[in-house]
Amino acid sequence: MLIGGIEAGGTKFVYGVANENGDILERLICPTEKPEITLKTVYDYFASKNISSLGIGSFGPIDLNKLSDTYGYITTTPKPYWQNTNLVGAFSKLNIPIAFDTDVNGAALAESIWGASAGLKNSVYITVGTGIGGGIISEGNIVHGMLHPEIGHMLIRIHAEDDFEGVCPFHKDCLEGMASGPSFNKRWSLRGENQELPENHKAWDFEAYYLAQALVNIILTLMPEKIILGGGIMNEKHLFPKIRACVVSLLSGYLNSEYILNEIDSYIVEPKLGNNAGLLGAISLGKNIL
Numbered sequence: 001m002l003i004g005g006i007e008a009g010g011t012k013f014v015y016g017v018a019n020e021n022g023d024i025l026e027r028l029i030c031p032t033e034k035p036e037i038t039l040k041t042v043y044d045y046f047a048s049k050n051i052s053s054l055g056i057g058s059f060g061p062i063d064l065n066k067l068s069d070t071y072g073y074i075t076t077t078p079k080p081y082w083q084n085t086n087l088v089g090a091f092s093k094l095n096i097p098i099a100f101d102t103d104v105n106g107a108a109l110a111e112s113i114w115g116a117s118a119g120l121k122n123s124v125y126i127t128v129g130t131g132i133g134g135g136i137i138s139e140g141n142i143v144h145g146m147l148h149p150e151i152g153h154m155l156i157r158i159h160a161e162d163d164f165e166g167v168c169p170f171h172k173d174c175l176e177g178m179a180s181g182p183s184f185n186k187r188w189s190l191r192g193e194n195q196e197l198p199e200n201h202k203a204w205d206f207e208a209y210y211l212a213q214a215l216v217n218i219i220l221t222l223m224p225e226k227i228i229l230g231g232g233i234m235n236e237k238h239l240f241p242k243i244r245a246c247v248v249s250l251l252s253g254y255l256n257s258e259y260i261l262n263e264i265d266s267y268i269v270e271p272k273l274g275n276n277a278g279l280l281g282a283i284s285l286g287k288n289i290l
Helices: 035-047 089-094 103-114 175-179 181-187 202-222 239-251 274-288
Strands: 002-008 012-019 024-031 053-058 098-102 123-128 132-138 226-230
Touching: 002 103, 002 274, 012 035, 012 274, 024 035, 024 274, 035 089, 053 089, 053 103, 053 274, 089 098, 098 103, 098 274, 103 123, 103 132, 103 226, 103 274, 123 202, 132 175, 132 202, 175 181, 175 202, 181 202, 202 226, 202 239
Parallel strands: 002 053, 053 098, 123 226
Antiparallel strands: 002 012, 012 024, 123 132
16 A cells, blocks of 8 residues: 655655555655646656555645635745645545645654654654744644644743844744744844854753743643654754753643653654654655545
């Protein structure tokens, strides 16, 4: 059985096929150009494959309400040319089941099947990069509600030494506004290369403080059994110990849990699926509807 997957990103589309065990058999990449160009390239690829289902994990915002006239659409994205694009409709002529969700929800599901949270029913995956997004797995299922979760726009306390106003065009100093890649680079006048700053720079203390606040809110609200942090910023591995220590400090002994008291190093972790998390996220969505 072959399953198709599309990681639809603002910069590139990663797509390919895998078997039901998550073994990737083919993996291709094409740039995110105008929809009519990119979607034709990807459609033509899958039209030549004998796949049983297709999973799509997309950048957003997207419409996940199956009763909506715009279900399957990328909606109000700032990405030029992609506003109100019918992503699911572009592949409907394949005449196979199509699963559609956010890219981070897909990655969260894939990690829960094949990755760092395999065997657990409750986990959270957060990506910290150009934006901040999160996927929630509760009792083995992806969490949806009125819309999809928007963890990146969580409101947070500002560090006492930080006078940066934030970059979010909606909230300024929300989590994404203060801890995403663009906010990091603008605050410290960088050119997109975090490595310009030494590990003892206060920038990393600020970053850990903001991300730890988000994790504490998530822990107290959802009580996940594992938290996975991915994305470009989290390639700075020295951030993990800072975040873990800050989480413990902010919780102030409130939770009497082994996860926090003795297993924090294996509780807040990096993705196990690495660069394939996005594509396997889409594959896992496709697997889930068979």
